[in-house]
Amino acid sequence: MASTAATRIHGKEREELADILRKRVSGEVRFDPFSRVLYSTDASIYQMEPVGVVIPQNVDDVLAAMEVARENNIPLLPRAGGTSLAGQTVNHAIVIDFSKNLNQVLEVNSEEGWARVQPGIVLDQLNRELAPHGMMYAPDPTTSSRACVGGGIGNNTCGAHSVIYGKSLDHILEVDAILADGTQTHFRNMEAHELEAKLSGTGLESDIYRGVRNISQGNIAEIKARYPNIMRRVSGYNLDEFLTDDPFNLTKMVVGSEGTLCVVTEAKVNLVPRPTMTALSILHFSDIVQASEAIVEVLRHEPSSIEVMDNILLQRSRESLGHSGDLSFIQGDPGALLAVEFYGESEGELVSKTNTLKRDIEGKGLAYACVNILDRPGQNRVWNLRKGGLGLLMSVHGDAKPLPFVEDTAVDPETLGPFVKRFDEIVRNHGTEAAYYGHASVGCLHIRPLVSLKSSEGVATMVSIADEISDLVKEYGGSLSGEHGDGIVRGVYTEKMFGPEIYQAFQELKRTFDPQGIMNPGKIINCPPMTENLRYGPDYHAQTIPAKLDFSIDTDFAGAVEMCNGMGACRKLEGTMCPSYMATKDEEHSTRGRANLLRAAMSGRLP
Ligand SMILES: Cc1cc2nc3c(=O)[nH]c(=O)nc-3n(C[C@H](O)[C@H](O)[C@H](O)COP(=O)(O)OP(=O)(O)OC[C@H]3O[C@@H](n4cnc5c(N)ncnc54)[C@H](O)[C@@H]3O)c2cc1C
Ligand code: SF4
Known part of the structure; x- marks a missing residue:
């Protein structure tokens, strides 16, 4: 397997490879031990040392790096902000880092509502550049201050407003891609005659057109039976987008493919108008299950977002110097809050929307309090709490950390209440606890049980929780990933979630795009065991260093x-x-x- 070839690369061989790359690449080639450590991790529990790192100056550099990887049978891993949570952005591979140089907005067409961008542009930066046009790029993950468009394409990223905007899949219109054999191509909506021409052509690109069509349309019944019937299904490959030829746009297969099929060098993205005004209603509940049960009722009011925060997040914020001042809007001691956001064209419209929700929810006795916030600073405080509180949640002292391994489940919001109850039982039965936050409007909750992977017992606890949660998600017809992607940590359950026939179809798809098996292998499918390549495992040991300061x-x-x-x-x-x-x-x-x-x-x- 290609990844085995990569693990054999060391010493002189690595130096020779770096020399070859330096001759062909105008950007940076960093194969030194320090650079390899820097690119060994993302935000997941995994650590995999790359063969080396290429920081391309231009698309020719990307082509050259891919050519060298191909000639030497070395895996290749495109990388952007490196904020992924499932291990898809680490590998024993040549890493191509798009974030440093390939990060420009190339063209904006606000009349037609699109922009052409390079994959390394950070989402917030893109939206700063779009603001004067009155437009924005809609997918808004919590990491938008450093996550890039390319990473969002890789993971099919979504965010707090997906209830109205959908996923990255709905906003990536076209891509320039480099295929595994070095072919440069452009994926977009195909007219019937264009598709026919591609299907009857020769070469890898035509193989891919034929393969995607045959694999998807040859498995229609199984795809309809096995793909969860929810918007927030991000796990697996998007075979369900190709059940008919109209439309046929291979961009949809690239989105969510986690660098395992091809490399994106440019994207045409959809733009939406910026909202004129917003308001928030903060609903207070005595516990997370009650909050989850109220979501269906809140959705009837057509909010732009519903975010949930539990009491652990609120407690950490109270204890934090930086965030305790943000909590003045809270009434009493809630076990959970729903932050419900509305868009509107005028203050009058927003007053009406928030008051109607308040009357409805309080009238039905669903929440014990509802606080409406119309001013901008007040709303910012709530969003700071939601985003900053997340950092606090993760900053837990000691070896047991809130780890991302079942942190991205998505179910039909109608079933969120009972689902959360069962989820919590599983976590507690394992003698641990978890904080709850996430995108309640679309049934996607980020739940991170506290576990230490520095002991074999901790590793076994993680596997046991993950196994039971995968059963639960299957029982509820949900998706193991609602936005973060599969990587390794969920990729090990891909066959369980989709069944053997779809899993085989995924393998065929991968072979079609990447016959040599060098594109970020071992992610989504054919993954190594979830207990290998851990950043911290039972064997991890850090030297004790005497320090003058008190740690x-x-x-x-x-x-x-x-x-x-x-x-x-x-x-x-x-x-x-x-x-x-x-x-x-x-x-x-x-x-x-x-x-x-x-x-x-x-x-x-x-x-
Ligand atoms: C605290 C925290 C909160 C988060 N909140 C959210 C959230 O609200 N919503 C959400 O959806 N996600 C969230 N995420 C996950 C992650 O931030 C997003 O998936 C983000 O879009 C990843 O972007 P990135 O630039 O860091 O990509 P990376 O991690 O660098 O890459 C992601 C994937 O894309 C592939 N890729 C990168 N560039 C290319 C390219 N040029 N061509 C082909 N493939 C490429 C990579 O190989 C990898 O598989 C969160 C993560 C953290 C740590
Ligand atoms: S925890 Fe701190 S140092 Fe680590 S990635 Fe986050 S902001 Fe950076």
Whole structure:
């Protein structure tokens, strides 16, 4: 297998490969041990050292890197912000980092509502550039300050407003892609005669057109039976988009393929008008199950977003100097909040929408309080709490951390109440706890049980919880991934979720796009066991370093270094964070980069 070839690359062979690349690439070629450590992790529980890193200056560099990978049978991994949670952005591969140089807006057409962009552009940066046009790119993950369009294409990223805007799938119109054999192509909606021409052609591109059509249309009954009937299905490949020839746009297959099928070098993205005004209604509940049960009723009011926050998140925020001031809108001691947002054209419209919701929900006794917030600073405080509280949730001292391994389930919002109850029982039966937050409007909750992977018992607990949750999700007809993607941690359950026939179809699809098997292998399908390649495993050991400062809150200095979970907020390009990263856009100058290097040095991976 190609990944085995990559793990054999070392010493002289690695140097020779780097030399070949340096001759063909005008950008940077970084094969040194430090760079390899920097690109070994993302925001997941995994760690896989790359063969080396290429930071392309232009598309020719990407082509050259792919050619070298192909000639040497080395896997290839396209990477953007590296904020993925399932292990899809780490591999024993040549990593191509698009975020440093291929990050421009190339064209904006606000009349027709689209823009052409490079894959490394950060979402917030794109929206800053679109603001003067009165437009925006709609997919809005919590990581929008550092996640890029290319990563969103890879993962089929969604966000808080997907109840009105859908997924990345609905906003990526066309892509320029490089296929595994080096063919440069453009995927877009095909007219019937254009599709016919592609289907009757020769070469890998035509093989792909034929393959996608045959695989999808040869499995229609099974696809209809096995794909969850919910909007937030991100797991697996999008075979369900190709059940007919009208429309036929291979962009839809690239979205959500996690770098396993081809490399995207440019995208034409859909733009939507920016909302004129917004308002929030904050519904207060005594517990998370009650909050989940109210969602169907709230959805009848056609909000633009419903976000849920539980009492653990609220408690952490109360304890935080930075966030305790954001909580003045809270009444009493809620077990859970729903932050319900409305769009409107005038204040009058928003007053009417929020008051109607308040009357309805209080009248039905669904929430014990409803606080309406119309002013901008007040709404910002709530969003800061939702986004910042997430950071606080993850900053847990000690070895047991809130880990992402069942953190992305999605079910029909109608069944969210009983689903959450059962989920919580599974977590508690394993002697641990979890915080709840997420995109309640679409049934996608981010639940991270507290587990330490530094012991065999902890690893076994993770596997046991993951097994039981995968059963539960199947029982509820849901998706293991609602937005974060499969990577390894959910890829190991792809066959269980879709069944053997669809799994075989996925394998055939992968072989069709990537006959050599070098495109980010071992993700979505054919994954290594979920317990291999862990960033922290039972064998992990960090050296104790005597320190002058007091790190006892994190046990010791190593514990403080291990507080970095890789979510990449230190890669944001605006506001207060890492000025050195903002100036250089080099991973090594982000706090994440420094933490990773320190951890590697203290655990013996670096001299
Ligand atoms: C704290 C936290 C909160 C999050 N919240 C959300 C959320 O609200 N909604 C959501 O959807 N996600 C969320 N995520 C997950 C993640 O941030 C998103 O999926 C994000 O869009 C990934 O973007 P990235 O630039 O970091 O991509 P990366 O992690 O770098 O890459 C993602 C995938 O895309 C592939 N890829 C990257 N560039 C290319 C390319 N040029 N061609 C082909 N494939 C490519 C990669 O190989 C990889 O498989 C969250 C993550 C964290 C840590
Ligand atoms: S250093 Fe902090 S902000 Fe940066 S990735 Fe780690 S936890 Fe996130």
